[in-house]
Amino acid sequence: MxxxxxxxxxxxxxxxxxxxxxxxxxxxxxxxxxxxxxxxPGFVPLKYASGKNNMGGYKDHVLWIPADAVTAVPEKPDVVTANTDLVTAVGSFSFPVGGLSNPIYIRCTRGTVKYDAEAQGEDDGVSFSPSGEFFYPGNETEMHAFNSLVKNTPGYLVIEDTDGKQQLIGQPGLFCYIKPAFTGGQKRADLRGTKYTFSADSNETALFLATPIDINSLAGLVVVNPAG
Structure with a gap:
């Protein structure tokens, strides 16, 4: 009974x-x-497939989005039900009418986009410090103006690995900061341009965009699909 x-x-x-x-x-x-x-979420075995592509580095472009230029940003889901939710930002950037309408595209010198995520904090308080750099060549007035604007502006940076996965650096309240440093060179063969160093704080070593941004469109490139 x-x-x-x-x-x-x-x-x-x-x-x-x-x-x-x-x-x-x-x-x-x-x-x-x-x-x-x-x-x-929970621990699962990490098994690496033999013969898998694993090219290092990142593609030669980045996207910059000032924090005060958007009303919404991709974020981790409130309810985490799978391991991928821990490192995935869902949603998209929303831009208010009358302001910036798209992320700012920056073409970088080949092989200069770098990203690392070192551990920081003491035992029971460990997090990560994503950081990296990229280089823009030249001595253009537009570049120097960008340097003046970006130096103390919090925001979000998007980079793209060689597999096409886009990573987001910066989250609301844990913004990404960029420090520009210009070098004019001395000899005729010296490199000239701005090296940008970025950093943020995060609970993840990487945060991937669930909905990739069409970077080719922002760059003004037209990709032709032979099968289309």
Missing amino acids: KKYLILLCCFLFAMAIISIPEVHDFVFSSSLADGLCLAA
């Missing part, structure tokens, strides 16, 4: 969750959800 009563109580509780909005919202918006049947 007791077993039937338990089953009846479980059935009535399930029906209450489904049919009563207040109960449904309480269960699935509170810490009770942690103890229910929702999936959660």
Whole structure:
């Protein structure tokens, strides 16, 4: 008899969750959800496939988005149900009318886009410090004006690895900062241009965009698909 009563109580509780909005919202918006049947991230084996491409470095372009130029940015999902959710930013950048309408495209000198994510903090307080650099050549007035604007401007940086995965550096409240340093060279064969060093703070070694940005379009490139 007791077993039937338990089953009846479980059935009535399930029906209450489904049919009563207040109960449904309480269960699935509170810490009770942690103890229910929702999936959660966890450790899995890391198996590397033989013969897999693994070219280092990043493609020769970056995107810069000032924090005050957008009203919404890609972020990690509020509810994490899979390991990929830990390192994926969903959504897209939203730009208000009358301001900047797209991310700022920056073409970089070949092989100069670099990214690392070192650990920081003491035991039980470890996080990461994503950082890197890129180089823009020349002595253009537009570049020097950009340097003046970017030096103390928090924002978001997007880089793209050689596999085409786009990484986001910076999150709301944990912005990316860029420090430009110009070198004019001395000898005729010296490199001339600006080296940009960027840094941020993060709980992840990398954060990937779920919806990639069409960087070719921002660069003014037209990609022709032979099969199309």
